[in-house]
Amino acid sequence: MAKIAASTATDATPSARTGARPQKKRKKSQIPYAAIALVMIVIAGILFARKSDNLSISWIFGIAFGFVLQKTRFCFTASLRDPVLTxxxxxxKAVIIAFAIATAGFAAIQYSASLADPANIPGNVHPAGIHIMIGATLFGIxxxxxxxxxxGTLMRMGEGFTMQWITIIGFVAGSVWGIRDYTFWDSNFFQKSPTIWLPDYLGWGGAVFLQLLVLGLLYWAADSFSKRKLGS
Structure with a gap:
């Protein structure tokens, strides 16, 4: 029995004798695929530039925006889902900061435009009513x-997630259906709801201050919630 045990110990692999884990299989290099994708992006940008400068600029910004989304995992769904799940x-907090930056930027653009021509201020001001609650609830679900x-759907489509390719079909179908029924919603909800633009009621300074104050309170609430849940 002693000889058998000694033989078994001798025949065992080094990893088994030392208790070390077997080495993981090396992942295939993605560099060739990245190089091919980069060449295709450049070629597409050149073709777009021949047709229109705006097309090429939109292409560059779209690629850059997608890269940032993929690396940061920035997603409005996750901003509302993660606090509940994890x-x-x-x-x-990243979404709130983005809203704050957008608030300051859009306010500056609109204020400058109002000084030049108060009747033509860039941006859309839509009626606020129960249709916003209905749409937000359906979209959230x-x-x-x-x-x-x-x-997030567009970003994950590029990563190869099959579910997101199915989701984009739903996006398109829902948009087409919404256009089909737009007249109903417009006559029964949009036209009957009040249009509220804060600068009309609070002035530019008051409107910007109030919005940044609300965003600041939301940031504080989100930070406090995370510290309480995660104990950090």
Missing amino acids: GSTSIS GMVIAGGCAS
């Missing part, structure tokens, strides 16, 4: 089931 609010909002 307690993390890192993406939630849909994006949680689908696992992504519009930006």
Whole structure:
């Protein structure tokens, strides 16, 4: 018995004798695929530039925006889903910061435009009513089931997620159906709802301050929630 045990110990692999884990299989290099994709992006940009400068600029910004989305995992769905599922609010706070930056930027653009021509201020001001609540609820349910909002869906399509390719079909179908029924919603909801533009009521300074204050309170609430849930 002693000889058998000694033979078994001798025949065992080094990893088994030392208790070390077997080495993981090396992942295939993605560099060739990245190089091919880069060449295709450049060629497409050149072709777009021959037709229109705006097309090429939009192409460059679209590629850059997609790259940032993929690396940061920035997603509006995750900003609302993660606090409930994991307690993390890192993406939630990122979205709030993005809103704050957009608020300052759009306010500056609109204020400058109002000085030149108050009747033609860029940006859309839509009626606020129960239709916003209905649309937000339906969209919120849909994006949680689908696992992504519009930006997250497009980003994950590029990563090869089959579910997101199915989701984009739903996006298109829903948009077409919405256009089909737009007259109904417009006559029964849009036209009967009040249009509220804060600068009309609070002035430019008051409107910007109020919006940034609300965003600041939301950021504080998100940060406090995360610390309480995760204990950090």
